Amino acid sequence: MSDLHLHHVHLFTEDIEITLQWWIDSLRAKVEFDGLMANSRNVFLRVGEGRLHLYDQRPNNYESNAIHHIGIRVKDLEKLYTYLHSIGVDLPNPIHRFGNWSYCMCMAPDNVLLELFQVDEKNMEGPLNSYFGDSSSFSGK
Numbered sequence: 001m002s003d004l005h006l007h008h009v010h011l012f013t014e015d016i017e018i019t020l021q022w023w024i025d026s027l028r029a030k031v032e033f034d035g036l037m038a039n040s041r042n043v044f045l046r047v048g049e050g051r052l053h054l055y056d057q058r059p060n061n062y063e064s065n066a067i068h069h070i071g072i073r074v075k076d077l078e079k080l081y082t083y084l085h086s087i088g089v090d091l092p093n094p095i096h097r098f099g100n101w102s103y104c105m106c107m108a109p110d111n112v113l114l115e116l117f118q119v120d121e122k123n124m125e126g127p128l129n130s131y132f133g134d135s136s137s138f139s140g141k
Helices: 016-027 075-086 127-132
Strands: 009-010 030-037 040-048 050-055 071-072 096-098 101-108 113-118
Touching: 016 030, 016 040, 016 050, 016 101, 075 101, 075 113
Parallel strands: 009 050, 071 113
Antiparallel strands: 030 040, 040 050, 096 101, 101 113
16 A cells, blocks of 8 residues: 555636536536635535545636646446536547547536546456556446
């Protein structure tokens, strides 16, 4: 067991209410904390077993940065895709499928690109099997 783990991603927001509601409505995020920290409103969310933190402040420079996307593992990608489409989320491409892996991309508020993906780790070999067969697995391992 490692003494370290990635705990959360913290994002600046253009409009925290719009961003917060999008995460709640679109991906069923749950608010765990909403309060003042370091002189700014911070909202801590759980998205499944992952965590996302939001700042109520616009970044100084809204240009692109080193983050390409946030990957969110889902149990039933087809169902989520259909749901997101039904509530008006822009899904520019259909679901891409590559053997045991499928994914689609969408843009969350504040220009945050999301990769929504489903993987069947039971049919993967080698290091990918153990990588996806951890606590993020939906197969009960």
